[in-house]
Amino acid sequence: MYRKLLISCISAFLFSLGLWFAAAQFGVSSSAYAQEWPSRPLTMVVPARAGGGNDRAARLMSRFLSKELGQPIKVINKPGGGNLLGHLHFLKQKDDGYTLLRTTTMPFLALNTILQGAKFKVSDFDPINLPEQGFSLIATSKGSPYKTIYDVIDAIRANPGKVSVGLEPTDAAMFNFQTLLTGLGLSIDNVRVVTYDSGGPLRTGIIGGQFDIGVTGTQGSEHLISEWRPLLVFAPKKIEPWNGWGVPMIGDVAKKIGFKFDRVLGGSLQGYLVHATLKNKHPDRYKKLVEIFKKISTDPKAIEAHKGAKLAISWVGPAKSKKIMMGQYEILLDPKVHNVFRPK
Amino acid sequence: MFSSWQIWAVLVPGLLIGLTAGALIGVQNPMAMAICLPLTLYMDFLPAVMLLTAIFTGAGFGGAITSVLMGIPGTSSCVATTFDGYPMAQQGKHNEALGIALLSSSFGVLFGYMVLFLLIVPLSRWVLKLGPVEMLFVALWGLSTLAALGGKFMSRGFIAALFGVLLGTVGMNTSGYIRGTAGISFLLEGIPFVPAMMGMFAASQLFELVGVKFLVQDESLRRADFGKIMGTVRWLKKIPFLLLRGSLVGTFIGAIPGIGSSLANLVSYAETKRMDRDPDSFGKGNPKGVAASESANSSSEGGSMVITLALGIPGGAGTAMLLVAFGMHNVIGGPQFISNNMDIVYVIIFGNFAQAGILLVVGLLFISVAGNIVRLPLSILIPSVLVLSVVGAYAVTGDIAGPITLFAFAVFGWLMKRFDYPIAATVVGLVLGRMVESELIRSYQLSAGDILFLLERPVALVFAVLLILSLCQPLIFKAFRLKRDFIADD
Numbered sequence: 001m002y003r004k005l006l007i008s009c010i011s012a013f014l015f016s017l018g019l020w021f022a023a024a025q026f027g028v029s030s031s032a033y034a035q036e037w038p039s040r041p042l043t044m045v046v047p048a049r050a051g052g053g054n055d056r057a058a059r060l061m062s063r064f065l066s067k068e069l070g071q072p073i074k075v076i077n078k079p080g081g082g083n084l085l086g087h088l089h090f091l092k093q094k095d096d097g098y099t100l101l102r103t104t105t106m107p108f109l110a111l112n113t114i115l116q117g118a119k120f121k122v123s124d125f126d127p128i129n130l131p132e133q134g135f136s137l138i139a140t141s142k143g144s145p146y147k148t149i150y151d152v153i154d155a156i157r158a159n160p161g162k163v164s165v166g167l168e169p170t171d172a173a174m175f176n177f178q179t180l181l182t183g184l185g186l187s188i189d190n191v192r193v194v195t196y197d198s199g200g201p202l203r204t205g206i207i208g209g210q211f212d213i214g215v216t217g218t219q220g221s222e223h224l225i226s227e228w229r230p231l232l233v234f235a236p237k238k239i240e241p242w243n244g245w246g247v248p249m250i251g252d253v254a255k256k257i258g259f260k261f262d263r264v265l266g267g268s269l270q271g272y273l274v275h276a277t278l279k280n281k282h283p284d285r286y287k288k289l290v291e292i293f294k295k296i297s298t299d300p301k302a303i304e305a306h307k308g309a310k311l312a313i314s315w316v317g318p319a320k321s322k323k324i325m326m327g328q329y330e331i332l333l334d335p336k337v338h339n340v341f342r343p344k
Numbered sequence: 345m346f347s348s349w350q351i352w353a354v355l356v357p358g359l360l361i362g363l364t365a366g367a368l369i370g371v372q373n374p375m376a377m378a379i380c381l382p383l384t385l386y387m388d389f390l391p392a393v394m395l396l397t398a399i400f401t402g403a404g405f406g407g408a409i410t411s412v413l414m415g416i417p418g419t420s421s422c423v424a425t426t427f428d429g430y431p432m433a434q435q436g437k438h439n440e441a442l443g444i445a446l447l448s449s450s451f452g453v454l455f456g457y458m459v460l461f462l463l464i465v466p467l468s469r470w471v472l473k474l475g476p477v478e479m480l481f482v483a484l485w486g487l488s489t490l491a492a493l494g495g496k497f498m499s500r501g502f503i504a505a506l507f508g509v510l511l512g513t514v515g516m517n518t519s520g521y522i523r524g525t526a527g528i529s530f531l532l533e534g535i536p537f538v539p540a541m542m543g544m545f546a547a548s549q550l551f552e553l554v555g556v557k558f559l560v561q562d563e564s565l566r567r568a569d570f571g572k573i574m575g576t577v578r579w580l581k582k583i584p585f586l587l588l589r590g591s592l593v594g595t596f597i598g599a600i601p602g603i604g605s606s607l608a609n610l611v612s613y614a615e616t617k618r619m620d621r622d623p624d625s626f627g628k629g630n631p632k633g634v635a636a637s638e639s640a641n642s643s644s645e646g647g648s649m650v651i652t653l654a655l656g657i658p659g660g661a662g663t664a665m666l667l668v669a670f671g672m673h674n675v676i677g678g679p680q681f682i683s684n685n686m687d688i689v690y691v692i693i694f695g696n697f698a699q700a701g702i703l704l705v706v707g708l709l710f711i712s713v714a715g716n717i718v719r720l721p722l723s724i725l726i727p728s729v730l731v732l733s734v735v736g737a738y739a740v741t742g743d744i745a746g747p748i749t750l751f752a753f754a755v756f757g758w759l760m761k762r763f764d765y766p767i768a769a770t771v772v773g774l775v776l777g778r779m780v781e782s783e784l785i786r787s788y789q790l791s792a793g794d795i796l797f798l799l800e801r802p803v804a805l806v807f808a809v810l811l812i813l814s815l816c817q818p819l820i821f822k823a824f825r826l827k828r829d830f831i832a833d834d
Contacts, residue, residue, distance in 0.1 A: 308674030
């Protein structure tokens, strides 16, 4: 008797656990009508692992968004394939404004379509605000014999094939570094490229001096200033705080050595996007989202929180964001540029 | 700072959430931490961090429950726990196995944080010295577990392991080459490991149970027994070195970014088996196997905090979640954090000492309830486990890719079991295949193929020598014993 009772209790527990879990996963979505939008929780897709820049920004922003929208925001991580899996997942969701996307638009959206054979178009994604523009950065360990970028260049010239360079092959850093080498009359074969899949281990490797130099991004790198020596930033204009720390920009270096460096590929252009069809299908929802993003981007509290977390926040707006995004897409359409990233 | 009651109030709920998540097949600790992240917004910084580390600790042990009772590891960090834990449960020694797992885990947590407390700065400097070549040797050390697994047929073990390594290389590798995805986009990231592992273990274990009524045959042994669980303390007192070794291995491997607990439990198991006087008893219900695996996977938590706290770079998904919580409270992890806020670091460490103690009590209550699973008739248990596995697989990937992987590998698992191929070998290969390949590629890139490069890496040389010594150890022991016997005979 007692045993039967216990058995049924345990099986009921297991069953309800399963149900609870399923409900939590699929989202209970029955009361989605006859109320003001949004009437249920929203989802923000992050096509990268938890803990990265996009993820941290998405989680911080969703705090402010949910306050304004009156609904919780669920952040989900869909990493893989140069953000391709997350982008596909986002497009598969309904274009009803309940699903938002926080991603690195460029170069990933472009590379997804140009090189990875994704069936979508870059214009299927509509930016609401892209406040974060990162740039490529060359750095070395604190104990490294290379004090300036010129030391590195001399070393590569003196001993071709000896200097080792850590980088992510799918990152804009790869293109910018190659362009620098081309400008110097060198090629990628004159260095030892050591490839990494993600920024964390790459940065640990730079700090630990596992290779001579590393090429990574400025985003999420500022707090490491006491641990390594930045040598060069690939930015078209002077970028703080790097300029203040005396790190030269690519333009200065090109001028000093005497070569042309006309195409800087932004490290990564990040921000918030919706389905391109939302604007026509639900103009009211689109308008509301734009207004709320604008309000948050200018809210002193939100600005302070983002600054504290070393995340960019500023109001760029849909029109200008789209212009910047498409501008970088144009650069990437050139085979000379995107072939650098072509998988073998 | 210690007087804040909130810091202490979150420990028990945190551990319980962690234990439940760990015991649910397929739910890994980063997922449980992610679910609780929004909750931490309403807390102060320290209670928030305490809650998350308590979940981390709880989930570290929770995985042992299904590993022991059902032979299905809930997370990748307790694969080695199944090797001896499940045979023990089949023999009706599930109380002892769970007791040993719990005590070893508590010990491991305590040890890992003790090392963190004493050595955080030097250890973080040491970790920075580990480059691709060193990591390659550590990964190979993990692969040496394969030799310790054994099985009925040596050749089938090799084939199973090779198959696993091969599967581990599916997807885009570190230098951008794409292999074996058959045009399926979700495979770019590699085969989803947890659903694959669940599928293989669950299918092979559950199909074997068809026609059996209960997990434990002897009815009198099916009770959860406090006395037996606690009785293991006396047994564990006899093997302090085993626990210390497991914890040391766990802490140091856990400290290496991107490697962590899924490797630590395997290495510790393999070492323990090799060092033991009676290696053949492993895999058949030797409690030392459980102690080795659980002390290592729990101590790796402390290890993984090293690089997270010292540099603000996450060592794995769990610590990445912790850094997200830092960010949400406008605290920047990194070198400045540890030099300016040593007091906070100490609160985190001491809070975790307390967690190790509380885990003993909470865990004991938890397993005395969970241990009742063995009383369920299998006609109820098997369908429940299958349903939970499918939902868990869905949760891992967030789409149908998880369940599809689960089913595909369930078929593999069943076929392998049917023809006597060791499933554990394939799983180990799958966990480590990608790691070994990535580090090998990087070593090759860095050295430009010059083998003499190794001479420039003293740490790697030491690792290599240790690895060879550890592999040859049974032979050395044997020779030593033969000689001794010979002298004695004389």
